[in-house]
Amino acid sequence: MKKKNERELWDKTDVKIFILFLLDNLQYPLDMDTISRIVHETGYVGGFDFAECFSELLDDGHIIGDEVDGVAYYQVSSTGQMVAKQLQSELLDEIREESMICAARLLSLKARNANLHASFEKREDGQYLVKLSITDPAGTVLETTCAVPSERIAEKICRNFERKPEKTYRGLLSVLTGEIDYLLR
16 A cells, blocks of 8 residues: 555545545445544545545445435445445555544544433343443444343443443444453453
8 A cells, every 4th residue: 555654545546445444334424524524533634635536436426425404415335335345455454443443433422313222130140131222323333231240230331331322332342343452361
């Protein structure tokens, strides 16, 4: 992969793959301002390159748009998904991982009209089954269930999830992707 410096993609093909990769992995329509903020926050693509490549992807049908209440929302088309999946390996793992972490940080659950659900019930064996979920208009974002030894711990998990759902979600992603393996040692 050709890079101008350590952080910026300069080859148009790489920029297009990067944009398609982001939109494909986010899996729901976003307005231009949100997409632009995510791309710029990563630091991998300059503003002019982004605008030019995004426009070309739209013209080529790799990205599709739909207007709702006067705001245009964009998502990757089925052709764009195919391209993203076939060519995402062209992007360094570091770029893929960092961009998704950045996107998760910028896309608050509240802005996505997400609904939270946290509950627990006592099992026959005396443990408590805690159920947590986040859904948005596109479907399930997170769904997890775990058994804990006491009602106090179950209440604490539910309370923490309801207070900090984004941090809980990002924390789970970080543990599951191995980004904070030191917790598991």
